[in-house]
Amino acid sequence: MSKTIIINGKECAFDGNKTVLQVARDNGFYIPSLCYHPKLGAASKCRVCVVEVDGIRNLQTSCSTAATDGMKITTDSPRVLEAQRMVVNLLLANGNHNCMICEKNGDCELQDAAYHLGIELPAFVVEEHEDKDDSGAFIIRDGNKCIQCGRCIEACNRLVVNEVLDFGFRGGHTQVVCDGNKLMGDSSCVQCGECVQVCPVGALIEKKAVGKARSWEIKKVRTTCPDCGVGCQQELHLKGDQIVRVKGVEGAKPNDGHLCVKGRYGYDFIYSKERLTTPLIKKNGKFASLCPISLPPSQKRQNL
Numbered sequence: 001m002s003k004t005i006i007i008n009g010k011e012c013a014f015d016g017n018k019t020v021l022q023v024a025r026d027n028g029f030y031i032p033s034l035c036y037h038p039k040l041g042a043a044s045k046c047r048v049c050v051v052e053v054d055g056i057r058n059l060q061t062s063c064s065t066a067a068t069d070g071m072k073i074t075t076d077s078p079r080v081l082e083a084q085r086m087v088v089n090l091l092l093a094n095g096n097h098n099c100m101i102c103e104k105n106g107d108c109e110l111q112d113a114a115y116h117l118g119i120e121l122p123a124f125v126v127e128e129h130e131d132k133d134d135s136g137a138f139i140i141r142d143g144n145k146c147i148q149c150g151r152c153i154e155a156c157n158r159l160v161v162n163e164v165l166d167f168g169f170r171g172g173h174t175q176v177v178c179d180g181n182k183l184m185g186d187s188s189c190v191q192c193g194e195c196v197q198v199c200p201v202g203a204l205i206e207k208k209a210v211g212k213a214r215s216w217e218i219k220k221v222r223t224t225c226p227d228c229g230v231g232c233q234q235e236l237h238l239k240g241d242q243i244v245r246v247k248g249v250e251g252a253k254p255n256d257g258h259l260c261v262k263g264r265y266g267y268d269f270i271y272s273k274e275r276l277t278t279p280l281i282k283k284n285g286k287f288a289s290l291c292p293i294s295l296p297p298s299q300k301r302q303n304l
Contacts, residue, residue: 003069008076020073021049021062031075032084032113034091034200035149036063038250039159039257046149048087048113051075059083085117093124096144102202106215109200110147130175135185138207138265139196143175146203152176152195160258164189176203193264197247197257206245208265213239222249225263230254232263243267 033049042064054072130143168177178187248257
């Protein structure tokens with residue numbers, strides 16, 4: 001049975017059990033959110049997605065508030081925008097978000113929220129507090145850009161169950177750590193890249209993609225991973241005819257955005273000078289090109 005809620009005066013119909021944020025997005029309303037990801041569910045950590053709900057005194061996080069029939073929601077009142085600007089200002093201040101040279105520039109959810117809220121510069125200043133960790137084979141961690149949304153931790157522990165990442169320390173010193181505060185390269189991390197896939201900012205980036213292309217130069221092409229027979233769906237990020245990075249396709253079967261380390265980072269083989277460019281057949285102990293040879297059907301299986 002279809003239900004209806006009213007968002008900023010517009011009636012929005014929905015079916016099933018959905019949150020206010022999901023219904024708003026389905027109907028074209030932008031509510032900034034950082035800790036929420038469709039695969040991870042409600043988090044209510046960042047507090048950026050707050051809205052006014054008619055009949056409830058306090059602001060509510062739209063990512064965890066269930067939409068009920070007849071509910072009236074306001075997403076753009078002065079009270080809501082003031083609260084959102086305060087949270088985004090604090091997140092921007094508590095790090096070094098140098099957008100001009102950040103690999104996520106143009107594809108950053110914190111940047112999108114700041115643009116939506118009209119924030120040009122953070123109202124506060126906090127000095128850098130972490131060194132970059134580039135010890136991993138394929139991933140660079142920059143704690144100064146981390147907004148502690150917890151997405152990477154949830155993905156690592158609940159989705160791929162590698163159980164490497166967690167929050168460490170307390171108060172203003174809280175940070176995401178690997179195996180109790182080891183460098184990523186020294187930890188048990190298998191470099192699957194699921195944490196990079198869900199990170200909303202530039203705190204986790206692909207090492208191989210650094211300096212290769214800006215987000216607006218990228219053409220995205222969907223394909224199937226060639227490494228095994230599972231059929232995982234990939235999204236190739238191309239600049240010209242060169243692959244810059246590979247991401248899993250969210251919501252697509254069978255992998256729902258997940259990729260193994262080979263599927264996500266092992267794409268260099270297509271540029272190898274040793275790559276086979278024509279089918280080969282072994283004849284007299286040596287490989288020869290199959291193309292100019294026309295074998296009778298009865299001999300094809302035997303010779304191959």
